Amino acid sequence: MQKSPLHPFSATIMAWYAEHQRELPWRQTRDPYAIWLSEIILQQTRVAQGLPYYERLLAAFPTVRDLAEAPEANLLRLWQGLGYYSRARNLQKAAQMIMRDFAGVFPQTYDEIIRLPGVGPYTAAAIASFAFNEAKAVVDGNVFRVLSRVFAVETDIASSAARGIFTELAQSLIPASDPAGFNQAIMEFGALQCTPSPDCSVCPLAIFCQSNLTKTVANFPVKSKKTQVKAIQMDYLIIEQKGHLLVRERVGNGIWKGLWEFYLLEDQADWLPFSRQALKSPPVHLLSHRKITCDAWYVQVPDNFALAIPEGYVWMSPSDFESKGKSVLLLNLITDNLECPILQDISPTYL
């Protein structure tokens, strides 16, 4: 049988992959559901951080139907600590779409898969290739880095044109004989060998890597913009009455949508006619785009006082509140103040 010639780049990284690949659970399956779950978890997330979440979520929701029918709050509780919580909400929306529009059968082509909410060009290519061996090249952060260095591509990866250019290049290198293997190989190569600070002395591509040959590896990939960090102050009142807490689910499209929190002080006009006990402030919470400082107080409301419940808030038992997803900032606030009795009851059993 006639085979199309393998580009030296492709042959080299696939040989390297055969030797150096990690054993990861989502590589032991062809189940598109499990592969999809792993890919959503791994968006902008390191393997080491996502691994325990993958095991937990797959155990809790073994099938698309289980995921589609689960209460969203349970999913967000399991997602707690992983960040980018819209991933979890879109995951369930997509599961419901698969049940409704695909009769519960996971879509099998790139063009169908990419219609699922939370699935973009990278994730659709990953699922289509890994589960169905469709020859769609993946382009993620690893691929940007590897290809930009090896072929000295000076396109700014932050530009809108970058995806198209790198997709075309990757697509020209993907072998029809093993698209899944190539996609796995190039990403693993970026993750383990062609890292942000690589050791080019042990690289199998060093002899024809264009940036290595010109000693300009550190100049690639070209990336222009950096996200600016805004400072935010968030003050919480932990309000208790008759063993219950005044809490709410965050709504709107801002940070931590779908997660739960204590009473958030919106302005200085907020007050209660009771003494506040200052709590230990959690550490400054650093995110990619936010620097959040937080102060908090504990307020015990007498049993017989009829407190007007603010819009959006509800009284909730500590055990119910523990079962809701919360931000890591709030979890830190809780675990740093366990001398406050009611906070012991909402201390998480797992992150």
Place this chain on the structure above:
DNA sequence: AATGCGGGGAG
């Protein structure tokens, strides 16, 4: 074309 969205690990 820009911006928002989480959290953590590596250097």
Place this chain on the structure above:
DNA sequence: CTCCCAGCATT
């Protein structure tokens, strides 16, 4: 500290 991670949705 800075960078960036198996990115995507929204504006």
